[in-house]
Amino acid sequence: MERRSEAARSRGGRDRRSPFDRFVEQAELRVSQAPFFFLCAGIVAAWLISLPWWTDLKTWQVAIHTVASVFTLLLVVLLENAGRRASESAQEKLNVIADALAALLTSSASSDPELRAAADRLREAVGLEERQ
Template sequence: MGNDTHLPSQVDDHLGWFDRFAGGAARFVSRATFFAMCVVLVLVWAPSYFLFGDVDTWQLVINTATTIVTFLLVALLQNSQRRADQAVQRKLNALAVALADVMAAVDRDDDASRAELRAAVGLEDRESS
């Protein structure tokens, strides 16, 4: 196996507090419970017009709430997506190195063939961190 790539099982899976939080948030917002909570929020907000009495204030409340939730969720979900992309890239790197090793063992021991294979499968020169 090549020296510049770790197998996916060899990668340290220790996550910081923000990564754990973002992963938990991504799991939560992808469930029906979160969608139901959003529906309930709209159902509670709709008749609140009579509480505010002013259309502008009434709309400002829902616009502000949804903007804040959207802003925070984009940051959390982007973190989760980045980590998922990195995990896929590590797996692809390990597969490409294994393919290059197989090619070398099957009588194609020249560096040009291995380099061509590495380029064809998109093996990165260094693993992302």
């Protein structure tokens, strides 16, 4: 399933994402769909049904807690990575839009000092992310 926009496809070139980034994208796609939820629910159901085969109730509880903790840690790391990349992508797009707007304001501001000042403030605001 190709999720790239027409603009992204028109840029051409090779995919500069690392194998890990591509893995994170696929993992995010899979865990956000219903089959993954039902898989998790099935694991919990199997765990509940397995109670008679465990000799110790505490061991039975530790088994699900360990599995859940490991999966939770892995999913949190993957989803945080995906969220960070999405945030950076959105910020880059906003910076490009603001830069284009500042250029438009500058080209129209030859006789309007207020418009020129607004363009300067916009250009300064776009640079704030780079300084932090």
